[in-house]
Amino acid sequence: MLIGLRGLEGVENGGGHRSPPHVRPVAVIDIGATSIRMAIAELHESGEVHLLSTLSQAVHLGRDVFSKGVIDKATIEECVRVLRSYRRVLAEYELSRPDQIRVVATSAVRESMNKLAFQDRIYTATGLQVEVIDEAEVSRITYLGVQPLLKSDKQFAEWGTLVVEVGGGSTEILVLQNCDVQFSQTYRLGSLRLRETIEAYQSSRVTIRHILETQMRRVIEQVSQHVNRSEIRNMVALGGDMRFAAHQLGGEVGHDGMLRLKVNELEQLTNTILDLNEDKIVHKYHISFPDAGTLGPALLAYVQMAKSFQLDEIHVANVNLRDGMLTDMASHGALNEDFRNQVVRSAIELGRKFNFAEAHARHVAKLCKILFQGLREEHHLEPRFELLLTVAALLHEIGLYIGPSGYHKHSMYLILNSELFGLSRTDVMLIGLTARYHRKTSPKPTHTGFTQLDRDQRIAVVKMAALLRLADALDASHSQRLHELWFAREGSRLVISLPQVEDLALEQLALKQTGALFEETYGMSVLLRKLRQ
Numbered sequence: 001m002l003i004g005l006r007g008l009e010g011v012e013n014g015g016g017h018r019s020p021p022h023v024r025p026v027a028v029i030d031i032g033a034t035s036i037r038m039a040i041a042e043l044h045e046s047g048e049v050h051l052l053s054t055l056s057q058a059v060h061l062g063r064d065v066f067s068k069g070v071i072d073k074a075t076i077e078e079c080v081r082v083l084r085s086y087r088r089v090l091a092e093y094e095l096s097r098p099d100q101i102r103v104v105a106t107s108a109v110r111e112s113m114n115k116l117a118f119q120d121r122i123y124t125a126t127g128l129q130v131e132v133i134d135e136a137e138v139s140r141i142t143y144l145g146v147q148p149l150l151k152s153d154k155q156f157a158e159w160g161t162l163v164v165e166v167g168g169g170s171t172e173i174l175v176l177q178n179c180d181v182q183f184s185q186t187y188r189l190g191s192l193r194l195r196e197t198i199e200a201y202q203s204s205r206v207t208i209r210h211i212l213e214t215q216m217r218r219v220i221e222q223v224s225q226h227v228n229r230s231e232i233r234n235m236v237a238l239g240g241d242m243r244f245a246a247h248q249l250g251g252e253v254g255h256d257g258m259l260r261l262k263v264n265e266l267e268q269l270t271n272t273i274l275d276l277n278e279d280k281i282v283h284k285y286h287i288s289f290p291d292a293g294t295l296g297p298a299l300l301a302y303v304q305m306a307k308s309f310q311l312d313e314i315h316v317a318n319v320n321l322r323d324g325m326l327t328d329m330a331s332h333g334a335l336n337e338d339f340r341n342q343v344v345r346s347a348i349e350l351g352r353k354f355n356f357a358e359a360h361a362r363h364v365a366k367l368c369k370i371l372f373q374g375l376r377e378e379h380h381l382e383p384r385f386e387l388l389l390t391v392a393a394l395l396h397e398i399g400l401y402i403g404p405s406g407y408h409k410h411s412m413y414l415i416l417n418s419e420l421f422g423l424s425r426t427d428v429m430l431i432g433l434t435a436r437y438h439r440k441t442s443p444k445p446t447h448t449g450f451t452q453l454d455r456d457q458r459i460a461v462v463k464m465a466a467l468l469r470l471a472d473a474l475d476a477s478h479s480q481r482l483h484e485l486w487f488a489r490e491g492s493r494l495v496i497s498l499p500q501v502e503d504l505a506l507e508q509l510a511l512k513q514t515g516a517l518f519e520e521t522y523g524m525s526v527l528l529r530k531l532r533q
Helices: 061-068 073-092 107-111 115-126 135-151 191-200 205-224 240-249 263-274 278-285 289-308 321-330 337-353 358-374 384-395 407-416 425-436 455-474 505-514 516-522
Strands: 002-004 023-031 035-044 049-058 101-105 130-132 160-166 171-177 180-187 232-238 259-262 313-316 484-490 493-499 525-531
Touching: 023 073, 023 321, 035 073, 035 321, 049 073, 049 321, 061 073, 061 107, 061 191, 073 115, 101 107, 101 115, 101 321, 107 115, 107 130, 115 130, 135 160, 135 171, 135 180, 135 232, 135 321, 135 337, 135 425, 160 289, 171 205, 180 205, 180 337, 191 205, 191 289, 205 289, 232 289, 240 259, 240 263, 240 289, 240 313, 259 263, 263 289, 263 313, 278 289, 337 358, 337 384, 358 384, 358 455, 358 484, 384 407, 384 425, 384 455, 407 425, 425 455, 455 505, 455 516, 505 525, 516 525
Parallel strands: 023 101, 101 130, 160 232, 232 313, 493 525
Antiparallel strands: 002 484, 023 035, 035 049, 160 171, 171 180, 259 313, 484 493
16 A cells, blocks of 8 residues: 655645535524524535524523623523523424534633533433533634635735634634634633623723723733734624624625725714613614623724724624534534644644744654554544644654753643644643653653543544654654655554665664554554565
8 A cells, every 4th residue: 555745735735525415404502601592504515504594592691600600590590491492493493413403602601610510401401412612612613604705805815814703701813814824812801791890890981991991902912912913904803793883884795795894983883882871772772781781892892903903994794603613514523624724834833933843843744644544444543633643743842942851741831831723622632642652651640631531532642642653753864755655564563665765774763762652552563664666
């Protein structure tokens, strides 16, 4: 079996696409800080999403959690009532199987001290399994939703674009250059948190506004540390508050389907709303009381962000978390090529930050790709682990930035304490441990992090680490000279034949020093052999 080593694109474009069935109905439910929203849609074989119905009901999760740290019993029962009503709607669409319905909860439930009790109560009462997603998963889903819009307009490819969504509990920011993610971060600064700040101060509106602007300025300063302001020429705003503003101001619709709002006009509307109390906002704009309480702070956050980057215009996208979830379900949760590329680019940028040996890291990553694909019958890992192994390979030596002694441990530390776009905390832990075990030491029950994993995760780490050791040994010379690998199993040995190579002494020595883990894991020793052609 011959698997050739391809160019750089081979690392960044890996993975296939699993075609969905012709048409299937699905539903997604988003349990947020201020409301529970549901979308029902049909997913077509082409990947097209046809929206059938949407529902939204206000809840007080954020109010409870952001002030007390727990979800009140009454609020839990309020959520049960809402979700039971959604269940009845789902039954009308004949949606009942777990693979047809995805329910996620974001910042409010994620931060609550009784989130397990909340999840158990919802499951007991409704049969719905609530998945509490972290910031990285929210960023990934948001990117899936907004990506088609950004690719439809060439101006987003020419200049940097700031994508901002101010939710009830947090503000999510993506910075893209040529539609590639350059920066991704979620901040604990949401409209409901800002509202809590307002209620904590019995001061004049001028003082309250100053307090709000000060909090927002801190976030903007943190973003500016990672972004060149002069390169940002576009801002895309997500969220219901900005869609409300676009409706009020009648923004111009671009050919990409997004509305364009003038920042000065948005600021005028924001000032008007901040000068009104909740009763007057509800009466004037015919919105709910929960929305009225958070509208002003949210719009002020968008205005401040746009002004800090000296932008005159904001693009308002009719995209939300549920759109991204539906897109994700249309692909059966498979990591599409573009998303994989974004994750790999994020890893490469992190490596450059720590002055990694980029040529060696990329080559080891490509060797890992070849080994992963060529030894599928041995490792039986899901395709997504190929991406995790690639990232671990790219970053396995970044610990040298701290020092050569124990650098594999430093690599793990840096990985665990850095931002990698689109990867969950669990994914990052798996990557960090895989990098840690690329040298002589094998996993031990006493190792931090390893014991926190479940059995399947521990086994996946060991399998990936063994492949990473083998790939690293194959580039022991750091010369990137191996371009093809032939695999064959001879009894209890895996024979890797290498064409057009005369001397394998260095690779064989490296393999002798680190190859024990591969034999322990896969039950095969590895023999390197020169292939005569």
